[in-house]
Amino acid sequence: VNLPPLVRSSRNLGRLLRAGRGSIGFVPTMGALHAGHLSLVRRARRENARVVVSVFVNPTQFGQREDFAKYPRDLAADRRLLAPLGPSILFAPGVGEVYPRGFDTTVRVGGSLGRVLEAAWRPGHFEGVATVVARLFALVAPRRAYFGLKDYQQFLVIRRMCLDLGLPVELVPCPTVRETDGLAMSSRNRRLDARRRFLATALVRALLASAALAGQGERSAPRLKAAGMRVLRAAPGLKVQYFEVADPETLLPLRRVRGRAMALTACTLGRVRLIDNISLMVPGHA
Ligand code: AMP
Numbered sequence: 001v002n003l004p005p006l007v008r009s010s011r012n013l014g015r016l017l018r019a020g021r022g023s024i025g026f027v028p029t030m031g032a033l034h035a036g037h038l039s040l041v042r043r044a045r046r047e048n049a050r051v052v053v054s055v056f057v058n059p060t061q062f063g064q065r066e067d068f069a070k071y072p073r074d075l076a077a078d079r080r081l082l083a084p085l086g087p088s089i090l091f092a093p094g095v096g097e098v099y100p101r102g103f104d105t106t107v108r109v110g111g112s113l114g115r116v117l118e119a120a121w122r123p124g125h126f127e128g129v130a131t132v133v134a135r136l137f138a139l140v141a142p143r144r145a146y147f148g149l150k151d152y153q154q155f156l157v158i159r160r161m162c163l164d165l166g167l168p169v170e171l172v173p174c175p176t177v178r179e180t181d182g183l184a185m186s187s188r189n190r191r192l193d194a195r196r197r198f199l200a201t202a203l204v205r206a207l208l209a210s211a212a213l214a215g216q217g218e219r220s221a222p223r224l225k226a227a228g229m230r231v232l233r234a235a236p237g238l239k240v241q242y243f244e245v246a247d248p249e250t251l252l253p254l255r256r257v258r259g260r261a262m263a264l265t266a267c268t269l270g271r272v273r274l275i276d277n278i279s280l281m282v283p284g285h286a
Helices: 010-019 035-047 075-085 126-141 148-165 187-191 196-201 202-215 221-233
Strands: 024-029 051-053 089-091 145-147 169-174 238-246 260-269 272-281
Touching: 010 051, 010 089, 024 035, 035 051, 035 075, 035 145, 035 169, 051 075, 051 126, 051 148, 051 221, 075 089, 126 148, 145 148, 148 169, 148 260, 148 272, 187 272, 202 221, 202 238, 202 260, 202 272, 221 238, 221 260
Parallel strands: 024 051, 024 145, 051 089, 145 169
Antiparallel strands: 238 260, 260 272
């Protein structure tokens, strides 16, 4: 199998892209690729003539006390994983390529999306994300870009940015890929020891408990939250940052669920922070 060409500089990326033709599908990642990322690449492969996968651990989206230094990096393995999926370009720029000397722009999405849940717990995070995605869109100029719904709020933030700035990129949301026991795949999972890896399934079990109750007709958000919190509290050593039942567009907390809602959670196990979410559907609503 052919390894994808590894491109380090934006100048070489531009050259390579100008030499070819046909729609570009783009999958931005921070590397340490797993089956979740690969599902995005496969979808991009199906829907576009060309595929660009970026691997860039973006320093500006990590907080002071977060795991930027410890974030897993394995570019050689990433390249090997992409090879069997068909032709693609692996773009792995250095920090100086993405943020050249003098770079002084920040993209900030406001409103509730920029304030609640992840935004509240990770100040500055979405500014880092929106800015790097805008920057990467400018370098890659994709027709379509693929994002996982595991990072649901991130998808909403990027969608808002594209709408507001009129960026000519079609965003494609992709379902969360899970391990056989339900744990949402994440590059951070490999930092969990065996005991914590087992406890980590509490997130998806909590979300499923809440979704099951909604499926039985429960509309009260506090009760839907309590069902999830019971599962999380039963996991020793797991710390809950939030478990919220929220409006799927604004992510503002709900009192009552009318039709569809999202349950979203963030927890820490030791130094590893995990997030997950699920769509809730209360029957009897269109
Ligand atoms: P990351 O490398 O964590 O920044 O993720 C890069 C892209 O892959 C983002 O759009 C994520 O939402 C997506 N992604 C990460 N984990 C999963 C997963 N388990 N299932 C689907 N997409 C995922």
